[in-house]
Amino acid sequence: MTTAVRPADEQRHVLLRTARDVADDLATDAIARDQAGKPPLDETARLREAGLLAALTPPRPGRGADWRTGCAVIREISAADSSVGEVLARHYAHAWSARFYASHPHAPAPEEASVPEQWLWTGAVRHPAPDEGTAGPDLALRPRGTGYVLNGRRSVDTAAAVADQIVLDAHCSGTGDVLVVRIPRGAQGVTVEPAHDRLGQRVAGAGDVVFERVAVTAEQVLGRRPHDEESTAPFTALAGPALRLALCHVALGIAEGALVEARDLSRGGRTHRLPGEHPDLLLTYGELASAAQAATAMADRATEAMARALDTGAHLDAEEPADVAALVATAETVTSKATLHITARVLELADAPGLDRFWRNARVLTAHHPVAHRLRSIGEHYLNAPHRVPAAVFR
Incomplete structure (x- = not known):
């Protein structure tokens, strides 16, 4: 059968x-x-x-x-x-x-x-923060006719010059709303200043995007970004954690790629460190493989929770986004620690051109999210749940 x-x-x-x-x-x-x-x-x-x-x-x-x-x-x-x-x-x-x-x-x-x-999407949407209003908006929308005019600049981490759609949040001077808009590739008034000589993630296409009197139609407005954590709808609150979880899988890929490349070098006898059957080499690979698998298990748990929340959609419970965000933050913490450790250790095990790229890429990818801040947010959720802890605290 x-x-x-x-x-x-x-x-x-x-x-x-x-x-x-x-x-x-x-x-x-x-x-x-x-x-x-x-x-x-x-x-x-x-x-x-x-x-x-x-x-x-x-x-x-x-x-x-x-x-x-x-x-x-x-x-x-x-x-x-x-x-x-x-x-x-x-x-x-x-x-x-x-x-x-x-x-x-x-x-x-x-x-x-x-x-x-077959559009390629990228973007840089900033999520509500307590001190957001102190420095003023870097992107501003001014109403004009049935649409808007966009001015300002924003750093974009990937595909700044090649993406078909760039998703951004901008402050509307007419209403005070923060609108999320998509800017198509080739729009008049858009220029890109590529980021040169990056330590890692060199092919990601990062850069600053400058907007000078860029016309934005009503159809390009995707919706409103809430001003604060308390007014954020449950499904909207998943936006930030979803992006961070996707990047968590990038970090896992770095760890897996580094381990596989180092393993292949060791198997082929092309390492200048230890012979292939040396007990210390076996111990180290056992440690690194275990760290990678533990990080994968945590990321998979967070992925499953995110998938269920996304499937629920508009019927999402008000408390659930914070629970999902806590799992994502935990996965980020475990994964970033494991990836940085693995990519540094493989340099001690195998000697080959290009193996350092894994460590450089891991450093750049994880640099934007300090571990201490995440751990405080996880601790706050652990201590104060089930009282409402907004998902936005897990930035």
């Missing part, structure tokens, strides 16, 4: 097989591309040609990827090239923006266009 394969399982299998093929392709020249540090034009072309940009969009009948599958694809690509993995992670998270910020239950228009056009 054979067991029928569900369409969703078959779709996941096909998508992961495609991701492995793309990862194998990226791995062949990862070191050379890291050294060149050029914008990810060729890399995004590979993703687009393989159908991954269209596939990693929010799920609807007949298209898109569920959260579990999307994160698995991101991790697979990141093990081969974490810069491209980060591009894909931010693409997937920002492709959800219309759902996270929409003022109505469904906002299918950008998603519907994204699939056939």
